[in-house]
Amino acid sequence: MISITSQTPEWHDRFFAHVRMVFPEVDFMPWSRAGLWTERYDVLALVDRGEILATAGRTRMVLSLGEGPDSTLRTLREALQLGAVAVRPDFHGKGLGRALLQAVITDAETRDLPLFLFSNPDAAGFYEALDFRRVPSCRPMVDLEIPVSGTALRQAAHLRLDRQKDRQLVAAVLSASPSHQGGLSARPDLSILLFHLLDGSMTLHSFNAGRSLAITERKGQLLVIRDWLGEWPGNILSVLPRLIDPASTPVRRIEFGFVPPPNVIGPGLRYQADRKTHFFLRGMDAPQGPHCFPHLLRT
Ligand SMILES: CC(C)(COP(=O)(O)OP(=O)(O)OC[C@H]1O[C@@H](n2cnc3c(N)ncnc32)[C@H](O)[C@@H]1OP(=O)(O)O)[C@@H](O)C(=O)NCCC(=O)NCCS
Structure with missing residues (x-):
């Protein structure tokens, strides 16, 4: 297992190609070329002989929590947002996703950081199997x-x-x-x-x-x-x-x-x-809604 960061450019092209293979519509290249990969983003990856088999991207963010729609009193809390959770298609269903996410979960628990993510509908059961809780969105x-x-x-x-x-x-x-x-x-x-x-x-x-x-x-x-x-x-x-x-x-x-x-x-x-958004949280309880996590802060 390795961590790919802004400081390990030798892995970047392999990571971008891996993500494109699993999610053809997602292209990290323009973002990386624009110098937007910061130290707050890293990717945990399972690799075998130089080839990436599975990835989970982590963005360190500051959550802003309130109660109700117009809460002026807000609490800030550091958390990790997951994205680019992707197992190479020929390795699906063999436990790699669970092994990788378990490492992500253990690390987050050690650092007392909640995890959250936006899942595609087909993968929602995977996160439920890993004890993530759904947050109702609006x-x-x-x-x-x-x-x-x-x-x-x-x-x-x-x-x-x-x-x-x-x-x-x-x-x-x-x-x-x-x-x-x-x-x-x-x-x-x-x-x-x-x-x-x-x-x-x-x-x-x-x-x-x-x-x-x-x-x-x-x-x-x-x-x-x-x-x-x-x-x-x-x-x-x-x-x-x-x-x-x-x-x-x-x-x-x-x-x-x-x-x-x-x-x-x-x-x-x-x-x-909003039944189309599959918002998952682990490691903390959601405050009272309504929850519409800003669209342009989702990874
Ligand atoms: C979703 C994905 C990451 C799961 O990884 P994987 O290595 O195939 O999953 P695992 O073999 O480790 O399965 C772990 C558990 O999750 C369950 N699971 C896996 N994929 C699932 C799915 N799509 N729906 C429901 N449950 C699923 C498994 O049954 C297994 O349960 P168990 O351990 O209790 O028996 C992988 O299939 C993938 O990359 N899919 C395409 C991209 C994608 O949708 N990524 C998620 C983006 S939000």
Whole structure:
């Protein structure tokens, strides 16, 4: 068993190829090339004669815990988020996954660090077999129409990560951002945020003279606000028209990728059970919900 870190580049290409073989849609390469592999990420791997057979990635994070949707009093706790849990397909069902995760669990218990992860639905039984507990997740959303025509508002500026000044702006706003609300959240993390943004399907808007950033995705009449960094306006309704393309159809529903602060939406905000998210926790009890662990902090 070895630990692959930012300091062991001789293993990086083999790790990236292993992950791509098991999860064809996941590519660590752009993230690594952008210098985003920090000392807070390592990969425990089972290897045989220089070949990787199984991996489990660990990101050291700071959990932010509250009780209820608008808990201003929050507790911080160090934890490890697992990702890239992948056994080479020809070795499935032979106990390698259990052996590797058992090593991860023992190490985390020794260091008193809780473990958490987001599982794909097919692997949920694997984590249950290893005594991980499910955390019920929700999707915060509100039905309201954002008209697109007749608005004289300028669109918020779109940021581009290939521009250094835009990356610096994201880093600066993020470092001053508080954690989101809800039961289980975490301190913002630039490395994970940029991993998601490098995939290119989201739009990064800057407004309020660069003091607020919103990351959105459009799906027909739905606008998903995946993340919000920096200052919030007193009333979000004044800003939303600036986040949508005036040439598109109206938005009728907004979903948040996190629990938004109280009062920015109003009474229409509801928390719908999210049965598609398989959120697992081990080594601590979840506080009271609602739980919508920020989408762009998931690995
Ligand atoms: C899920 C995965 C990591 C499991 O590793 P593995 O080496 O095949 O699993 P093991 O042989 O060590 O099995 C350990 C236990 O988990 C159970 N288990 C394994 N895979 C399971 C699954 N998909 N669903 C339900 N239970 C599962 C086994 O029955 C076994 O139970 P037991 O020890 O009580 O008899 C592996 O199959 C894999 O890489 N799958 C593809 C990628 C993936 O889905 N990764 C998880 C991402 S969240």
